[in-house]
Amino acid sequence: MNIAIASGKGGTGKTTVAVNLALALEDVQLFDCDVEEPNCNLFLGFELEPVEEVTCLVPEINPDKCTLCEKCADFCKYNALAALPNKIMFFPSLCHGCGGCSLVCPAGAIEEKLRSIGRIEKASSQTSLKFLRGILNIGEAMATPVIRSLQRHLDESRPVIFDSPPGTACPVLAVMGCADYCVLVTESTPFGFHDFLLALEATRALNVPVGVVLNRDGLGDSRVEEFCRAEGIPILLRIPNDRMIARLYSEGIPFVKEMPDWKEKFEDMFETIKALVCKSTGVQ
Amino acid sequence: MRQLAIISGKGGCGKTTLTAAFSSLSGNSVLADCDVDASDLPLILKPQVLKTEDCLGLELASIDLKLCTGCGICREICRFGAVLENFTINPYGCEGCAVCTVACPENAVSLMPRVSGQAVSSITRFGPMAHAKLGTGEEASGKLVNLVRKKAVELADRYSCKLVLIDGPPGTGCPVMAAITGTDLVLVLSEPTVSGLHDLKRAIKLTAHFRIPTVACINKYDLNEKKSLEIEAFCREAGIPLLARLPYADITTEAMMKEETVIEYAAHSGDSGAVEFANIVRNLWAELEMRLSETFKKEMCPKALRIRGT
Known part of the structure; x- marks a missing residue:
């Protein structure tokens, strides 16, 4: 079972929920898919070892064969190739690696080579929690291929928790699209609610069942719970607006470690999610 | 015309809250809400839409x-x-x-x-604003960010504004790069948490990559003063001026609930904490304005703002 922890708004507590949930359970996997800002390990403190380099195929133009016909530059939809009077210029960070330029080159002057855009790492220690994360290199634009590479390391036999990036754009959909259940973390403020609705729209477009974790409960008003009640969206957990929790977070300490009664609350939440997934798929 | 981008790496550091506050202080600026995934400035500024344009992705x-x-x-x-x-x-x-x-x-x-979203030109109580709505799951959010910035510059020309205030998206990927390229100054917000510091470092690497003068500010500094000191030490080491330390205060949420900027809220609530908070924001804004001024640019060319140890 794959559970994605997501939210429209940044800073609502996705990583907090993902890490604490993973630590409260036995024998699960945690995948940090927020490859632009992978923060889970700041709270886990694992030694990490590289698993693979995430690469993208990019063109290499052989100037001896190139006839400067400009077909490659005309074809490229991403403006990664520009035809100058005496050469073709290549802008690696714009390239999506579609391979179109080498396909259309009539002179066979374009070969493709691998370029690193990020990497996948895993926790080297043997614990009951299997942790992997992806990191996008700074200055690189394409988060989605890193997320896809990360997802290839899934062990289908155990539950997995995905810490998703914020927002509702392509990288988020790549995470939600792989999930059997999506937990949306939000707070009951105008910003929180507005961004929650955007994320909800995304889960509905993908037909993923969804539940809510209300973070900083007590802050703001009751607009999120009123909405959830009206729409029949389960509120799985409430995390109070507690300075102690905020303080532990700031130190990088997952609060299930310091406040043991929360372990049970997260376990309960997981059981509820399991039941809800069975209900929505109709299988045991 | 000058352009100031407010980013944070990590979400929830207060980018939108501060951008809204700056708009109520600047008097003569255009707002560009470049967090096209989750555009929240309109919730505070209640824009009247002038024109909507499809963005082809x-x-x-x-x-x-x-x-x-x-x-x-x-x-x-x-x-x-x-x-x-x-x-x-x-x-x-x-x-x-x-x-x-x-x-x-x-x-x-x-x-x-394929239409990936809409760019919207609007007018608010503090001046013109460009913002957007990205279609769910669309890829081209960098492209939409560019369109929002283009609209903001058009609005600045039409309403003769001297400054474009950019509310940036979280992260370090494509939309963030689109939001900061070609700006004159970037303000990076941080918070004293392990993730706040980690993401500040990544954000600063990015601004260094683009060679944009960068300044920083700590929000909720009293949540963890030890971590705040770490951030200060890091900024000093990296040569990033740290312009302000804002306290952990509920007034940001209270102002948001009332759909006001913290400056507006402080002006009528009479709450001493709110007034104090607003004054820190005012000082921060004065610092930023000084750094955006022409004389400052002449005396402190970007080369002088070296970035070390990132």
Whole structure:
């Protein structure tokens, strides 16, 4: 079972929920898919070892064969190739690696080579929690291929928790699209609610069942719970607006470690999610 | 015209709260809400829409099933896995590269335009604003950010504004790069948490990569004063001026609930904490204005703002 922890708004507590949930359970996997800002390990403190380099195929133009016909530059939809009077210029960070330029080159002057855009790492220690994360290199634009590479390391036999990036754009959909259940973390403020609705729209477009974790409960008003009640969206957990929790977070300490009664609350939440997934798929 | 971008790496550091506050202080600026995934400035500033424009994103492949013989070449050649088994296109996978259109021996594939979102020009109580709505799951949010910035510059020209205030998206990827390229100054917000510091470092690496003068500010500094000191030490080491330390206060939420900027809220609430908070924001704004001024630019060329130890 794959559970994605997501939210429209940044800073609502996705990583907090993902890490604490993973630590409260036995024998699960945690995948940090927020490859632009992978923060889970700041709270886990694992030694990490590289698993693979995430690469993208990019063109290499052989100037001896190139006839400067400009077909490659005309074809490229991403403006990664520009035809100058005496050469073709290549802008690696714009390239999506579609391979179109080498396909259309009539002179066979374009070969493709691998370029690193990020990497996948895993926790080297043997614990009951299997942790992997992806990191996008700074200055690189394409988060989605890193997320896809990360997802290839899934062990289908155990539950997995995905810490998703914020927002509702392509990288988020790549995470939600792989999930059997999506937990949306939000707070009951105008910003929180507005961004929650955007994320909800995304889960509905993908037909993923969804539940809510209300973070900083007590802050703001009751607009999120009123909405959830009206729409029949389960509120799985409430995390109070507690300075102690905020303080532990700031130190990088997952609060299930310091406040043991929360372990049970997260376990309960997981059981509820399991039941809800069975209900929505109709299988045991 | 000058451009100031407010970013944070990590979400929830207070980018939108501060941008809104700056707009109520600046008097003569255009706002550009570049967090096109989750655009929240309009919730505070209640814009009146002047004009909406579709943003065309990457095109979308479409297979004419009458011509398709099911040979499967398109599916093999597509690097994005966007051609499904029944020879329809998964719109969330397709990046509009057009490889399938040239590979198809039957010429059955064509590209269709696709609207990835809308850019909106508006007017608010503090001046003009450009913002956007990205379609769910669309790829081209960098492109939409560029369009929002273009609209903001047009508005600045039309209303003779001297400054564009950019509310940036979280992260370090494509939309953030689109939001900061070509700006005169970037303000990076941080918070005294392990993630706040980690993401500040990544954000500063990015601004260094683009060689943009960068300043920083700590929000909620009293949540963890030890971590705040670490951030200060890091900024000193990296040569990033730290302009302000804002306290952890509920007034930011209270102002948001009332759909006001913290400056407006402080002016009528009479709450001493709110007034104090607003004064820190005022000082921060004065610092930023000074750094954006022409004289400062002449005396402190970007070369002087070195970035070390990142």
